[in-house]
Amino acid sequence: MRRIIFGKNMFCPWCHSRQVYCSENRYRCRHCRKPFSLLSGTWLNDIKLSLRTFWSLLWCWTQKIPVLQTIKLCHLSEKTVRFWFREFRLHLPDLEPILSGQVQMDEAYFKNLSLLMAKQIGSKKIARQVIFKNSVNKSEAANFLFQYIQPKSILQTDGGGIYRGINNWWPVTHKKDIHRKFEFGLTSEIEGMFGNLRTFIRRMYHHATPEYLPEYVSEFCLRFSSPEMFSSPSNYLAKTNLACSNLY
Ligand SMILES: [Zn+2]
Numbered sequence: 001m002r003r004i005i006f007g008k009n010m011f012c013p014w015c016h017s018r019q020v021y022c023s024e025n026r027y028r029c030r031h032c033r034k035p036f037s038l039l040s041g042t043w044l045n046d047i048k049l050s051l052r053t054f055w056s057l058l059w060c061w062t063q064k065i066p067v068l069q070t071i072k073l074c075h076l077s078e079k080t081v082r083f084w085f086r087e088f089r090l091h092l093p094d095l096e097p098i099l100s101g102q103v104q105m106d107e108a109y110f111k112n113l114s115l116l117m118a119k120q121i122g123s124k125k126i127a128r129q130v131i132f133k134n135s136v137n138k139s140e141a142a143n144f145l146f147q148y149i150q151p152k153s154i155l156q157t158d159g160g161g162i163y164r165g166i167n168n169w170w171p172v173t174h175k176k177d178i179h180r181k182f183e184f185g186l187t188s189e190i191e192g193m194f195g196n197l198r199t200f201i202r203r204m205y206h207h208a209t210p211e212y213l214p215e216y217v218s219e220f221c222l223r224f225s226s227p228e229m230f231s232s233p234s235n236y237l238a239k240t241n242l243a244c245s246n247l248y
Pocket residue numbers: 012013014015016017029030031032033034
């Protein structure tokens with residue numbers, strides 16, 4: 001963690017002097033004499049867990065260990081595990097790619113929320129948008145295209161009414177499956193993603209708290225598009241602006 005936060009050489013986060021020394025798990029600057037801890041000035045500043053427990057907890061989250069398993073492994077309360085898993089989600093970087101080429105798009109419904117999602121075929125690029133009501137209309141679908149689908153893409157959807165004539169709203173070539181005629185080939189990848197999303201939420205978090213659904217979706221999409229970020233706690237921390245720059 002020290003290497004991720006400070007790089008090769010420690011420095012004082014107050015005055016940037018490299019004249020620092022360690023005493024009893026705290027650091028002090030010889031130049032400005034101020035004390036600091038390893039995590040001063042990072043988003044882990046207020047952490048109350050030991051670093052060993054923190055590392056185990058982060059390992060569990062990166063490896064998709066379910067909440068109930070993590071509680072047992074780390075000897076923590078459910079509240080603490082859910083709090084930290086949420087912190088880890090909220091510190092993920094934002095990736096909002098523009099999709100091009102062949103793109104599959106579909107929507108899914110969760111209680112009072114709807115989810116629009118699109119995937120560029122043969123790639124790990126996904127775009128998604130949560131809509132805070134239980135249906136999606138054509139202008140919301142079109143707006144999603146404006147944001148995330150490059151003009152001249154080939155857009156593949158099911159025969160849903162919200163996609164009818166969508167190529168008049170945005171310059172794409174629209175192809176559609178008619179499910180009642182047992183056509184599914186054009187949307188199979190995106191429908192598989194929705195299935196995997198539901199399984200991910202159920203397995204890891206056990207139930208979907210509606211207010212957190214947008215966060216679960218972001219986490220799921222990043223796990224899919226940037227798996228290297230989740231390969232170890234250090235790879236995750238390196239991507240989350242943990243680096244110490246300046247306390248001011
Ligand atoms: Zn200093």
